[in-house]
Amino acid sequence: MLFFPDSESRYQALLVRNPQAEGHFVYAVTSTRIVCRPTCSSRLALRKNIVFFDSVAQAMESGYRPCKRCSPEVVSGWNRTRNCVLGACAIMGQWAKTNHKLDVDLLASTVGLSKWHFCRVFKMYTGHTPRRYFVLCGKGQDLGGNIPLVQTKKYLQAIKGGQEVDDVTMLLSLWEESPGLDLGSMFDFPMDLFALHD
Structure with missing residues (x-):
């Protein structure tokens, strides 16, 4: 079929x-x-x-x-980001079983990404932050099989109406639809946290 x-x-x-x-x-x-x-x-x-x-x-x-951007002729290893996320999921699963403490810096460097980029793509593929995923692994939930082959922003926007989409994707799509929107105003950040101290 x-x-x-x-x-x-x-x-x-x-x-x-x-x-x-x-x-x-x-x-x-x-x-x-x-x-x-x-x-x-x-x-x-x-x-x-x-x-x-x-x-x-x-x-x-x-x-x-x-295409030089998506390399359709390459069969394996073309989706490096997904492979990094899968590797991180396997490592976190082992760490949760052995009561190892979560170290996001070590995890990101192990899979070859910066900490911030790792956290961003990890949440995009799994729907969870690394910490939340680690907690769920500790509770015995195996989430590694739910990682899609590819995660595209257009696809996430298309399914936004009928299914649950993570908060980051929703905020990004709102921001793209409203160029004048100030994302900082959507949150109640205490501004004194950003004050410069001598």
Whole structure:
């Protein structure tokens, strides 16, 4: 059974960068002669310039070259961020079993990311902060199997209406929709925390 049997279902998946489309098809842009993954973050071409292929090999035989941004010809290791999150989940699972204390700095450096970037992508993929995930692992919940293949902002925005989306994604989408919105005003931060001390 094909998940995306016709060009219309493929185009709908492409519009929202549906991560479930990954591996089922690729799309090519006739005006640039480039083939991309359905989750590629490049600007979407006009519908009349898009053709679909079942594989990258088919597209390349037709004269298209692989996108340099999403590298559709690369089979393994193309999604380094997800691999980092999966590695961190495995480490935290082991730490929770052995009553090891959570060290986010060590965890981030182990998977090869900065602490802040690690926390950001970890929450984007798992829906939890590293600390919350660690607590849930300590309670015996295995959450590692729920990590999607790809997490795209457009897909999260598309499902926002019907399903739960994490707070960071919701705030970012609000900010994008309202360029004049001051995100700082949405929170009650005590301003004296930001005062400079001598």
